[in-house]
Amino acid sequence: MKIDPSSPADLSAQIAKAIRDAIISGALPVDERLPSEAELAEHFDVSRPTVREALKRLAAQSLIRTQRGATGGAFVNRLKFEDAYGQQITTSTLLLSMNAVSFATACEARYALERACAPLSAERRSADHLATMRAEAHRQSQPGLTDEAFCASDVAFHRALVDAAGNPVLSYQLAGAVEAMQPLMNMITFSARSREKIIGLHQMIADAIEAQDAVAADATLAALATYTQELAQGVIAARDKAAQ
Amino acid sequence: MKIDPSSPADLSAQIAKAIRDAIISGALPVDERLPSEAELAEHFDVSRPTVREALKRLAAQSLIRTQRGATGGAFVNRLKFEDAYGQQITTSTLLLSMNAVSFATACEARYALERACAPLSAERRSADHLATMRAEAHRQSQPGLTDEAFCASDVAFHRALVDAAGNPVLSYQLAGAVEAMQPLMNMITFSARSREKIIGLHQMIADAIEAQDAVAADATLAALATYTQELAQGVIAARDKAAQ
DNA sequence: AGACGTTTAATTGTCTGACAAATGAAAATT
């Protein structure tokens, strides 16, 4: 293969793209061993450091893994949902923080997505997921909980709700949406009363899921979305007032 | 700063993580210039190639951009929705193809997500988005269209439907779900009759969105989901039969 | 012959030093 040396892009970026395309197209199947760095360098007519930079780019996307030793090398990595979660969360978090995405926009997206899988969760919920939801709701009611811990438990609750749908693709898609919201949620100071109301809604959601009542679950999620927006608006209004 | 040389992880991975954490935490704001490669090498007590491998990892995630020249260097990149789309699509596509995700699972996730934003699309649709949907529906009715072109137009139609919700976070989340489905959809051979039915449903969706009728849009999307699953089941059944 | 230690070859990880290319700033020239 040849690489265009007159292209404006870095050689390592071009090589990474070539290998990435081969992986996506299926030309390089999972667990296939790539040629050694020395062979790749000769093949693309570049030096080994350049090849290594390309491989590191792919490793950063979890597309390959490397192993040292006699039978080592770079192998096409089976992308796990777990790996994809991490990347999704990093990307989503940065997208929200770097693009001045409003709380309202992010919150709307989050609850729209959650409501999408609520009917499926109601239909398929296992005892495990229900137990997790109950446990988190109970944790949230404990006194002395910091706002951060409350938010973390909130994320765990909603994560269980989403996982209950039993669709890994949905879980993966929503992981970013829910977890990326946490830094924004952490800005909210929860009063005892607002916590009480949220916990009450959480319990209602758990009840609806347990009863396999999709309509009730959807309605309660909608109420939670509305209430969360109200809380945030209060915080924003107070902050704006203080800024004056 | 110091890097643990006894850690099992590569030095470049550790350095990349340190810088990535600094970006995520906000310690390194957008457009901030990182120290030069030579300075980073001295700072982390490693060689320049090692620093470069770390920077390439970050560049692969669009976290930094680099520029040559006197005032060049590596800068913290403002992550654009556009960049995030690309990564999302790549990741989602590979997740589906590498993990033997069934068509049913992927399809369910896709339509669940789409139905989540249909009410918002109905409420906020602009003339632009409606025009795109109409144009794609019309393109789909043209004779002589290959299955691939039909699928591509299908993606464009649904993309417009999602974008009509006017929520960039939702658009970003759904881009992966919809586009990653395309390779799976391309496996389906569309008969003239099935195309006709799909186009009819598309037109009904466009009508509902235009009329701002969220309920009708949701119902039609549900019908489309069911029909798509039926088509796929037919293909799978035929394939299994041929395999015997 | 079989179990166990040793050597060896292959491969990635890291370092050093060097040069090319780009680029903006400073200096020189018109």
Added chain:
DNA sequence: AATTTTCATTTGTCAGACAATTAAACGTCT
């Protein structure tokens, strides 16, 4: 003052070397 030239800085690339790791091949002893 405007333009050109020079220069310093920084990234991009290369060549070569050595260390670390690993599994297979080889020998040795029982």
